[in-house]
Amino acid sequence: MPGQPDLQTGGYSIEAMRLLARSALPRFVFDFADGAAEDEWTLRRNEAAFDDYVFLPKPLNGAGERDLSITLFGHRLSMPLILGPTGLAGLFWPQAEQCIARAAAAAGTAFCLSHGSVCTLEDVAGIGASPRWMQVFIYKDRGFTRELASRAEAAGYDALVLTTDNQVLGKRERDLRNGFSIPPRFGPLDVAGMALKAPWLWRMREELQRINFGNYVRDGEKADIKTLAARMQSLLDQGMNWADVDALRAQWRGPLILKGVLHPDEAREALQHGIDAVIVSNHGGRQLDGAIGSLDALPGVVEAVQGRMPVLVDGGIRRGADMVKALALGATACLEGRPHLWGVAVAGEAGVAHVLETFRREIDRVMGLCGLRSIADIKPSLIRRSSFH
Template sequence: MSASTRSSASPALSEKLRREAISVPALRAMARRTLPRPVFDFSDGGAEDEHTLRRNEAAFARYAFLPRPINGAPVRDQSVKLFGMDLSMPVMIGPTGLAGLFWPGAEKLAVRAANNAGTAYCASHGSVCTLEDIAAAGGPNRMMQVFVYRDRGFTRELAERAAAAGFKALVLTVDNQLHGRRDRDLRNGFTIPPRFDVSGLLAMATKLPWLMRMGPELPTLTFGNYRRENGPSDIRTLAARMHDMFDPAMNWSDVDELRRIWKGPLILKGVLHPQEAAEAVAHGVDGVIVSNHGGRQLDHAVSSLEALPGIVRAVDGRIPVLLDGGIRRGGDVVKAIALGASACLIARPYLWALAVGGEAGVAHVLELFRDEIDRTMGLLGVTELSQLNSDLLMRLDAIGQTA
């Protein structure tokens, strides 16, 4: 069965999404029931004791809305223009490696769903298919993730391939040069691809729909962007090679070199310190993504939302500031924009949706965000994103107390 065939949701699946997947938390619960535990925890877990993972979500609850409904908001417009892309909503799909573990042909289905929703998709360096395959499947609003590798020639190669494939922006991720320790994966014995030992088989046997979908795909799963002609293509060999490719000696001269190579918008992802954001502007970067890698790298790092106001002040309107991490509701997106973000990226919510419904699931989760953003804007008395600001928020130290 081809990926394109799998992408079409059956009427029963579409009805199940409408009936049960009423929110991102509901999608998470459905994904937990759908996926083998090691695969679910791979998407759900964070670094070490997961303090930052929890902090990312909890930070949004520290802000309460101060609505002004008498302003009137009969029609709301949540469109935004970023990096030469016209987007119908301020939510984009962020880069997530190994999405192909959740549904066959995952990246191609997700970029298509994003395109149909009028928003952008950022391809992961660790996608199962190649960036060229993703470009062929999706519309114009595509970004490509890259890293600084020990072999700087490979960094250049990915940038040049992205340019040739028509990607609009390059997203340089800077917080993954050393791999975080993810205790859930270690406890589960998670491997890429999942192991077929006794415990692995038992975990998969209890999730028959996932196993029937993914079983034929697992033996040939690979990292498409890292395959070399006449080189190894099995995912274990490539995963081991990738682990040693990232260069912790990366510095601003590497950003300068990438800025010279890449002529389109260059975005820095993984920025938490205001000074680093200011330096990014000085080095010609076109945008920053406030991110702690979804709490999967440095535990006890500040949450993305907590870091956002300082980053916004540091860049002082010179470049767009985006945010990812902990976004589970449209109201979270509205809060981030009110604090100065131009848009947000989602990762886990789209993976959970993918696991539950493939392309239809991704389309569904984007519509959930669109509807929640629209409703929140209307209840706040706001008609367009530019009207969102900190005057519509009250920060709480504790429930019922202002900061």
């Protein structure tokens, strides 16, 4: 396709892919994914926290062959990386959610569909990619929470991810500066910016007319995105509590994962309420600016659960080395969000596949250099707090 970069030379790292995405996308679209809340301190801390740790390799252990796979909820994943939920992915590439799901399945790992996907959860299930997880919230209309869970079960989703840190929308100042809103409103400057990104505009020429929140459309309804966005915001319930978690646990028979856990006490309580795993996450810094960095919170959550459930982590992962450090601190696996959005924005499914392969090669390289034959060999003794910070 004209204007599509050579991924092998231009996308040699996740940061390089980010720069390609910045070149490919109108500014307001790029900033929607790249930005975070208020001063973006938590976003920066998520990334910087990995620099606080250094490796203590043992190359003479001899790791000529390395196995990156893990088993999670009965599924063998090719590596300890899962594609996390990212709303409005269809704004970056036509049928982006399907592209992301296919790339994850081809790479042998799992993905989680956002509640705010452009397509419906049934559309993504229809391509057969798995393992597939579905994100849900606790809504004021508890019936709608139950409805989404029922639809996910009927569509064969393998796990439900209950996200708890989005009940009050964060103040994302890049979006405010750009005039970007949900639903998107395209003013004269936006249209001019889109015109300067001709390949993106050409790809999206038909998609932009039907960008929507597919999971929120009622049967037989012809609601536009403005109506659906207002419905989504009105449904968010700031008064959600553990009783709501219990109700969802009673309904959903598969793995139930709690996303947005930062406090050790909440992790302990999750165990008592029958949660199957937690995701240590601050929503990529997009909600509460000043919240603890995900990697900073990870050890406390790991200690709190004492190995009684998997602990996953997301936020700031930009290198395979970051994932190895997170695993050394006790994580079972990691999730990422922005990197695969950058990949899909650059080259669709091939871009996501390239991002996944970049991470896989980097994990493998770190393991080889550290003398690690398998993920199980990644122990706390592999890393040490850096004395340079």
